[in-house]
Amino acid sequence: MQGPKVEAFEQKWAEYCGSDRAVAVSNGTVAIQLALNALGMEPGQEVIVPALTFGLTATAVGHQATFQYSPTSIATPIRSSTPILNGV
Secondary structure (H helix, E strand, O other): OOOHHHHHHHHHHHHHHOOOOOOOOOOHHHHHHHHHHHOOOOOOOEEEEOOOOOHHHHHHHHHHOEEEEOOOOOOOOOOOOOOEEOOO
């Protein structure tokens, strides 16, 4: 879809990683969203992101799930309904 050079890169990267396939994306924000989709995240689910991170880390999560910042302790906000900690 992105052209033959990207397709060749994806194939070589997948081989290097020992995977059947790989997907090239335009940036890290898209990569985070794609990873959350691959993990089956649905709107309303929680993902905890670091308090100090690049803003688009939280934006990517916000597009896919509910996010929560925890500047003091990460243990307190973790619940059984928190399937992912995004440690970017």
